[in-house]
Amino acid sequence: MVRNFLSESPLAASARDVLLDAFDQGWHDPLKLSQGASKARTLYQECLESISARLGTRPDELEFIGEPSFGHFLAIQGLRTPNSRIFYSSVDKKEVQALTRAGAHAIQLPVTSEGFVIDKKLDQASGEDLFALQGANGETGVVQNLESLSERFLSHAPHGRIILDFIAVGIHIPLPSRWDSALFDSRSWGGPQGLGVMAIKDGSPWRYPLPHVNSFRAPHSFSLPLLLASAVALDAWENQEEKFRSLSRRLRGGISSISHCDIAGDLDRSLPHINSVSFLYVEGEELLRTLEKRGFLVDSGSACTAEDLQPSHVLAAMGLLTHGNIRITLHPGTTEDDIDELLAAIHLSVAELRE
Amino acid sequence: MKETIDCRGMRCPLPIIACAKKIIEMQDGASFILLADDPAAAVDLQAWSRMTGHHCAPQGDGAWMIEKRIKD
Numbered sequence: 001m002v003r004n005f006l007s008e009s010p011l012a013a014s015a016r017d018v019l020l021d022a023f024d025q026g027w028h029d030p031l032k033l034s035q036g037a038s039k040a041r042t043l044y045q046e047c048l049e050s051i052s053a054r055l056g057t058r059p060d061e062l063e064f065i066g067e068p069s070f071g072h073f074l075a076i077q078g079l080r081t082p083n084s085r086i087f088y089s090s091v092d093k094k095e096v097q098a099l100t101r102a103g104a105h106a107i108q109l110p111v112t113s114e115g116f117v118i119d120k121k122l123d124q125a126s127g128e129d130l131f132a133l134q135g136a137n138g139e140t141g142v143v144q145n146l147e148s149l150s151e152r153f154l155s156h157a158p159h160g161r162i163i164l165d166f167i168a169v170g171i172h173i174p175l176p177s178r179w180d181s182a183l184f185d186s187r188s189w190g191g192p193q194g195l196g197v198m199a200i201k202d203g204s205p206w207r208y209p210l211p212h213v214n215s216f217r218a219p220h221s222f223s224l225p226l227l228l229a230s231a232v233a234l235d236a237w238e239n240q241e242e243k244f245r246s247l248s249r250r251l252r253g254g255i256s257s258i259s260h261c262d263i264a265g266d267l268d269r270s271l272p273h274i275n276s277v278s279f280l281y282v283e284g285e286e287l288l289r290t291l292e293k294r295g296f297l298v299d300s301g302s303a304c305t306a307e308d309l310q311p312s313h314v315l316a317a318m319g320l321l322t323h324g325n326i327r328i329t330l331h332p333g334t335t336e337d338d339i340d341e342l343l344a345a346i347h348l349s350v351a352e353l354r355e
Numbered sequence: 356m357k358e359t360i361d362c363r364g365m366r367c368p369l370p371i372i373a374c375a376k377k378i379i380e381m382q383d384g385a386s387f388i389l390l391a392d393d394p395a396a397a398v399d400l401q402a403w404s405r406m407t408g409h410h411c412a413p414q415g416d417g418a419w420m421i422e423k424r425i426k427d
Contacts, residue, residue, distance in 0.1 A: 302367075319398065
């Protein structure tokens, strides 16, 4: 049996049933006039209401995006003005960093060795500057102090705009009190891939950054069946914070007895299901393959496993060891036995590879 | 001239392993120059230094001076 500790997991059973059914029943275009279209429209409305209730937004603040990464472009670009500068951090996703640096004066904020954004440079903010703020990091799980960071930014730029990256956060933590746009990915609550959710705060100066073809704020080319499955998965999503935290504590405790390893971030200030650890003198890819042979699937942030062969910019920004890295993601079905067996496999594999 | 270990063209963790092997045969306080061009080396040498207590000082142009320090 293969134990899954990758960041992705199979679709929740209830969402899978809905998805298959929806492809059969929900193929009508909700914008047309037939009876089927009217039913599709009702389903869409129901999804909108249930998702917005769980995310803590108003229904009319949400847009669904068929390509989640494209949501970053809409969320950022829709708030830009010709004179606005943009603040972002060294642990933001590479695609967010690339967007912030394209065509604007961008100011990078460094992070501490624990992965927290150092807010000193925010004192330079003014006017309609932008702040791209990541709720939590997808590689390390480290959660930012959103209230204090946004407060500091807005105290210098009262008309500043805050763009939240909630892709990794999902509904693990609530939205902070001040934001303009926020982006979610259905996968963060066990939904299907291929559905992003963009929230635009009521009253925010956000404007659709592409040429308009109608009055919509997003392309609306997302798949209705994926939306239905996302709504069902979100509805079924249970907060297992305490269980994840206790399993992660067990895992990190067992790993820390291995000499010369770096565990990223403080568990009490991180998403409880993400664990990133690097082992000195070990190659990440070899460790990943050795663990797979023993029946455990994990991710790696090491250079040898990246397409561009660059080490993880997140680990580098925190000053942590970038080689020999694995990321262990817990899922709702993960048990204490799974953790103990994974720990035994890690101890064996690291010892073997260090010989 | 200090002894030089040339790890150019090697990918991490190989330069760090070469460093660790070299340090075993050295006296406390002795040093050597390490050359490495893997982009991960700069971060990983600092992390290695933090974990093992040996000193690592960047000399620029992909060179580092490594000095053996025995932890108390």
